[in-house]
Amino acid sequence: MTFGIPTKQLVRASLGALTLALLAGCASKGEPAYTPKELRSFDETSSLETQWRRNVGDGLGHARYPIAPSREGDTVFAADVEGVVMAMNANNGNVEWEIDLDTTISSALTAIAGQVYLATGNGEVISLNQRDGSENWRSRVSSEVLAAPQANQQLLVVQSVDGRVTALDRASGEERWVYTSSQPSLTLRGTGTPMVIDPVSFVGLANGRLATLDNRSGQPLWEMQIATPRGRSEVERLVDLSGQPIISPDGRLFVTSYNGRVVALEATQGDVLWEADLSSRHTPILVGDFLFVVTDDSQIVALDANSGREIWRNDDLEDRWLTAPAFADGRLVVGDFEGYLHLIDAREGNIVGRTRVHSSGISVRPVTEGSTIHVQANNGRLETLEVTP
Template sequence: MKTMNARKSALALVGILALGLLAGCANKAEPRYSPKQLQRFEAQAELDTDWRQRVGQGLGRATYPIAPSLDNGVIYAADERGRVMAFDAQSGERRWQTDLGVGVSSGLTAVAGQVYLGTRNGEVLALNQSNGDVSWRTRVSSEVLAAPQPNQQLLVVQSVDGVVTALDRQTGRERWVHTTTEPALTLRGTGTPTVIDPVTFAGFANGRLVTLDNRSGQPLWERRIAVPRGRSEIDRMVDLGGQPVLTPDGRLFVTSYNGRLVALEAPSGEILWEREHSSYQTPVLVGDRLFTVNEASHVIAFDARTGEEVWRNRDLEGRWLTSPAFADGNLVLGDFEGYLHLLDIQNGRFTARTRVDSSGISLRPVTDFRRIYVLANDGRLEALEIKR
């Protein structure tokens, strides 16, 4: 009876997650894939817990994507009520804590002495890394779910209405704004832009990828990645929900929901290769292999040069995996029941698994060689080490 009840609870949670993923005029959504039961395997490594901490009330009932950020030996994390904390990444000792008095809704970005984040009421804040004091705060067009993205001078913010705003990193002053038309029904949230000094690559819920000139916000080129198809509004969703992956040699990899995985030339937008592939997650590139998680929670390795599939792991189907991270030769993924999975990047086989927290893991783990930092949905922050 306990097993049956646990199974029903898991299926109920998947239904809730499916509903929470949608925004706009959706009234209901049925999960397409039932979660597979986990199978035993011969572990090739162990995951040892180094320390644990509590980050306020966690991600909240809406499971806001408040991903932590690691910079210069300190990990910064926040809860949905606006409590921000800094922890020593090695020991877990808390350095400081501040209460913003406003609900945090975006992932954190820690860089060059500042921590940047967005809020539910459409503000962007910069906090001093040394003590958590607010350096500046600026209002943008609407709620911010995507982590703000910096270059040397700008902080680029994509809000849920599809507006991209560039702010001065030092002062928060608005530099330029780019707007687009969004469909009535979208996945909850937005894609996260990829920002370098000259340009910003931004994906939208209308299935388009745009390259913006960072001097003015004017489009340099635009490419349709996914085309709406099907009869229902859900079938016709084509959100670019992940973050474009840019390589040093100028290739760009983009995923889309109900669409394609596309490799492009970043300077021109010319398509190098494409594959049918529905995903709202951000891929990770390791060497010449591109690793993605599709909407069914299949983990897939592609040859980044040709787009040919190298391997596919279907054992975690329906388990609402996070975007993949990379650590010590492994892909690192969390799932809706709070398990952390390690897969060998060479063949996709499991190397280790542990359960972090029963509240679930919806955020991509943060990794640093063999160290993994995981923030569970209820606010439990855990640092783990890969041991062989």
């Protein structure tokens, strides 16, 4: 069986390069040693009604760059691998503007405070005006960027594939500081996405460490080993923190790791509050007292955010290469490698709705606003759906 998405097949084997390799679990002639679960019938209590759809350029490309869309207010912003960026009315899909940056886009988009930030395969970071797509500035960092740039009021923090974290001035794009970390010889394709608040940035690294950086200087305030390399082969010793740390309003930090654990920390000092033995390369989602995690074998797990106790686990979509979860009106939303979008009841853990967006597959996290879902398929199709009831 072959797959239309990058998963454990895509590994960066040297700094600043995208080397395609097969990770653990692959048999001879490229045949995976696992079998994605077949979809089964279920009691459908929620429906997904398409509101509009648009084709955004040529999609995510053969390497399946993680070019997730972004929404601010009533506008959705999306891009393709070849440099096309589009702004669309979130309610009806009308195109507000479209530009061609004439460069390979490699990162997800971040729309905030009237600007759209994105990054390229040659290490450029670009700021666009949300109103008309005009370019504010371009700045260069040390290498390719796959993670969405993250902003606070003054800075744009960018994590590149060579393990460096660069802070740029949001207004001008000028470099403010650079933090450098050690990189293992083999890492998952991609990097963690920083969690940036005004005083500090929380950064997950490919060596399994979490660093808390002072946004005034880039100096680490504290660091912690979240996942420890184990095993004899380099593949077994992968411990990337490739999801984004999540912070709660009361100052708890939730971190996932590949071949590691999910950890809850006290954000100011890094004291461990609890840990759970779950491997995940995805960003979790926190809703009230529930922390939702999609594991590396595509099980969906709900944890008590206060204790780490497992509340429910759904394995109906095991090995279907699910996206990171989103949340829409009481349901979790995930896409899979065959292009299906699934709704899971957040309290009970059962599948309650499903539709197919496109057979090219879905590999980037859906964007939600209330009961509205924007999801971009690998071929570039951007579809907006409404959850009912």
